[in-house]
Amino acid sequence: MEGGVISGFGDRHTNVDGKVLQSFQKSFVNVQDILDQNRLLINEINQNHESNQPENLSRNVGLIKELNNNIRRVASLYGDLSHSFSRSVDASSDGDSSGTLGIANQKRFRSG
Numbered sequence: 001m002e003g004g005v006i007s008g009f010g011d012r013h014t015n016v017d018g019k020v021l022q023s024f025q026k027s028f029v030n031v032q033d034i035l036d037q038n039r040l041l042i043n044e045i046n047q048n049h050e051s052n053q054p055e056n057l058s059r060n061v062g063l064i065k066e067l068n069n070n071i072r073r074v075a076s077l078y079g080d081l082s083h084s085f086s087r088s089v090d091a092s093s094d095g096d097s098s099g100t101l102g103i104a105n106q107k108r109f110r111s112g
């Protein structure tokens with residue numbers, strides 16, 4: 001994720017370890033791979049549904065199970081990412097009074 005969100009953490013706070021950033025990047029790559037696979041599964045499920053052929057419709061049962069398992073894996077990976085991020089923030093806050101890599105002081109604006 002060159003030039004992405006993850007590299008910005010290192011620029012803001014020197015206590016964030018390179019290993020943590022690599023771990024985040026690896027997790028995001030894994031999530032993206034699963035989401036790409038899900039897109040293909042959904043396309044195949046839709047094609048099978050539109051065909052109305054019994055063998056294609058019965059194949060959808062297995063494809064939908066695979067899709068559901070992939071969604072569980074993505075949720076788990078995001079949970080692990082959240083936990084890892086919290087630990088890294090806690091660890092980095094030991095030397096920083098803000099404790100949040102400067103994120104808490106940033107305001108979010110909604111586009112409307």
